[in-house]
Amino acid sequence: MLVDDYAHHPTEIRATLKTARAVGRKRVLTMFQPHRYSRTKALHNEFGSAFDDADRVVVTDVYPANEPPIPGVSGQTIVDEIAKHGHRAASYQPRFERVHCDIGNALDAGDLVLSLGAGNIHEQLSILAADLVIAEKLKAIVGAKGDVRLYEPLSKHTTLRVGGPAQFWVEPRNEAALSELIRFCRRENLPLFVIGRGSNLLVRDGGIRGVVVHPSGGDFDKIDIGGEEITAGVGAKLKEIAYAARAADLGGLEWMEGIPGAVGGALRMNAGAMGAQTFENVVRLHYLDANGQAHTKNRDELEVHYRNVPSLEKNYAVRAVFLGQVAPAEEIVRKLEASQEKRRTSQPKAKSAGCIFKNPEKCPAGKLVDELGLKNSSVGKARVSEVHGNFIVNDGGATATEMLELIDQIKRAAKTKRGIELETEVQIVGESEPDWHL
Numbered sequence: 191m192l193v194d195d196y197a198h199h200p201t202e203i204r205a206t207l208k209t210a211r212a213v214g215r216k217r218v219l220t221m222f223q224p225h226r227y228s229r230t231k232a233l234h235n236e237f238g239s240a241f242d243d244a245d246r247v248v249v250t251d252v253y254p255a256n257e258p259p260i261p262g263v264s265g266q267t268i269v270d271e272i273a274k275h276g277h278r279a280a281s282y283q284p285r286f287e288r289v290h291c292d293i294g295n296a297l298d299a300g301d302l303v304l305s306l307g308a309g310n311i312h313e314q315l316s317i318l319a320a321d322l323v324i325a326e327k328l329k330a331i332v333g334a335k336g337d338v339r340l341y342e343p344l345s346k347h348t349t350l351r352v353g354g355p356a357q358f359w360v361e362p363r364n365e366a367a368l369s370e371l372i373r374f375c376r377r378e379n380l381p382l383f384v385i386g387r388g389s390n391l392l393v394r395d396g397g398i399r400g401v402v403v404h405p406s407g408g409d410f411d412k413i414d415i416g417g418e419e420i421t422a423g424v425g426a427k428l429k430e431i432a433y434a435a436r437a438a439d440l441g442g443l444e445w446m447e448g449i450p451g452a453v454g455g456a457l458r459m460n461a462g463a464m465g466a467q468t469f470e471n472v473v474r475l476h477y478l479d480a481n482g483q484a485h486t487k488n489r490d491e492l493e494v495h496y497r498n499v500p501s502l503e504k505n506y507a508v509r510a511v512f513l514g515q516v517a518p519a520e521e522i523v524r525k526l527e528a529s530q531e532k533r534r535t536s537q538p539k540a541k542s543a544g545c546i547f548k549n550p551e552k553c554p555a556g557k558l559v560d561e562l563g564l565k566n567s568s569v570g571k572a573r574v575s576e577v578h579g580n581f582i583v584n585d586g587g588a589t590a591t592e593m594l595e596l597i598d599q600i601k602r603a604a605k606t607k608r609g610i611e612l613e614t615e616v617q618i619v620g621e622s623e624p625d626w627h628l
């Protein structure tokens with residue numbers, strides 16, 4: 191239930207919240223826009239105790255109503271007072287256009303959402319209302335076993351740990367639901383982006399507009415072995431394929447052990463390690479096209495390059511069949527250990543997206559960055575790893591903007607000092623602007 195209310199004075203807020211509480215919904219979530227600097231300053235004490243009946247409060251900046259700002263008075267003033275009063279779930283959101291994201295991501299069935307204020311906070315509630323209508327439809331498509339979340343932070347779903355929110359985060363559990371999602375997005379003109387384990391992604395700080403599909407669980411995580419063929423859904427982890435193959439005495443897939451990705455991303459990017467690449471093992475691919483129609487193709491019918499598979503640019507992989515070869519157990523174990531050892535000794539443990547750049551023909555990118563003396567160089571919390579020059583690590587709380595600036599600095603140095611045009615291998619997606627709704 192979504193309600194907009196004009197309450198902006200502490201007494202009004204208390205009364206409105208009391209009524210909201212009495213409605214008997216699960217929780218009361220509130221977005222509050224303080225009105226006027228002078229009132230915020232004069233009544234800051236009273237505001238502190240006005241929100242006791244709210245389970246969660248997101249406070250935006252002051253709506254000035256023609257007043258000039260008063261230094262030191264902001265939405266934070268109110269949050270500090272609420273916290274002082276002992277309420278633990280109040281937060282300040284200085285970016286007005288993100289208020290609905292903070293509330294929407296915390297939302298659960300049965301909650302009541304209130305927008306409180308005399309300015310324009312109702313706009314944030316309207317956006318939430320419109321997105322909830324779409325979210326309900328997406329829920330109907332993925333069913334009870336699937337999951338739909340609003341404004342899910344993509345920093346939680348990428349190994350680099352940066353990126354703004356996904357407008358609609360959707361987890362289908364089977365091919366039929368994925369196909370229906372593809373058709374729904376087409377019909378509704380909603381952009382659709384598929385994300386796997388997010389280990390090769392740099393999502394910009396504005397997040398991703400539209401539907402972000404994460405095929406996982408259910409059929410997508412299945413791994414079946416028949417003879418020398420291993421069939422795996424796009425949600426299955428590459429590491430699990432390597433170990434399922436070992437258990438079945440199948441060699442040739444040991445290199446997958448070290449890749450922190452799932453099958454879907456590995457197919458889209460033709461991921462590789464230890465001199466091997468995904469499509470060297472693929473024999474067949476089952477995918478859905480842009481109309482949600484299913485197709486099965488043999489390897490030789492697909493266009494595949496180093497770290498890029500154009501056949502999957504506008505199609506959506508569902509599962510693939512990989513071919514192993516019967517091999518002695520000791521040989522498989524030896525190769526698995528060699529892969530682990532290589533990773534342990536040459537790659538950082540810190541949060542990263544794997545290699546940032548494709549290896550140019552002249553020189554491996556890591557070696558080039560090393561020779562340029564750029565290891566350990568940083569922009570904010572984004573830093574070139576001291577272990578491997580082609581890894582940028584997140585030292586904690588880095589932004590996509592910092593990551594992109596560091597990438598740019600490396601590219602410029604490679605071009606001017608060595609005449610080499612570096613190309614990113616990591617996929618850079620999403621919006622630079624935070625206000626994709628406006």
Ligand code: EPU
Binds near residue numbers: 462
């Ligand atoms: N090197 C340096 N300094 C460095 C890093 C590397 O001199 O800071 C040298 C190494 O000594 C080696 C050469 O550069 O002589 C190549 O380095 P490495 O053997 O580590 O392999 P890579 O080409 O950098 C590739 C893949 C990795 C994969 C490894 C291991 C690409 C872009 N990278 O790295 O894939 O894990 O081989 O098999 O093809 C990824 O795709 O995200 C990724 C990490």
